[in-house]
Amino acid sequence: MQFMRLEAERLRTISELTSLFAHEIRNPMQTTRGFLQLLDSPELSSKKRQFIKLSIDELDRANSIISDYLAVGKPASEERQRIELASELSRAANVIEAYAANQGVNIKIEAVSECWINVNPQQLRQLLINLLKNAIESMPDGGSIHTSVMKETGNYAIRIKDEGVGMTPEQVNKLGSPFYSLKSTGTGLGMVVCYQIVKQFGGDMLVSSELGSGTEVIVQLPNFEFAAEARGWRRPRANG
């Protein structure tokens, strides 16, 4: 318990420091990225164009590291919206499609049912992107990610299943510990943020993985409407 408190304190300090300097660093990075894009032109040698592309990719990578640090330890947002899970999943898949294609990974949305939830949309997007990103990064030789959004009794279940390197039970246990990463360029904060968001949503996240064959993550989110309907409550039409 003492450990948990120290950990939470440490994450909060990180989050406060990050938000202080993130803005200051992001602005010059954005300017540099813009000038690099202007430098690029078809007349340049392919080698020079490749250097420009590498520089832009590295700036984008630095930016996503800042995003990981910014997200951690963030307090629950008050802003909520009634959003539909399946359409958010397909939106997240679209956002990350180019990154996936670059690694020979395709994202399949296999089954969906209409699932409405009242949460912070930015946090939901971040959760889905972080999970899809991990799935993509687990497949260095490409493959498919199978996803679905389904209604269960009292819950909604988002499933993200990859055909990647998988994890040992010990590795699964370490998921969500701050700075735990097996990637040379990882921050080890992606899953910390995922657990934080799922907890704030009042849900749960389950992981099943096998080394060498892949990983399946299931996010369960409460279907409050189910509970209400079970008690015979209805949403009047005028309230959407």
Ligand code: ADP
């Ligand atoms: P990062 O992606 O920056 O390494 P995360 O917190 O997102 O940090 O993940 C922590 C570690 O958990 C990863 O480095 C990886 O070893 C492991 N991991 C997470 N998701 C998967 C997955 N889908 N398949 C295999 N390993 C995974």
Ligand code: MG
């Ligand atoms: Mg990650």
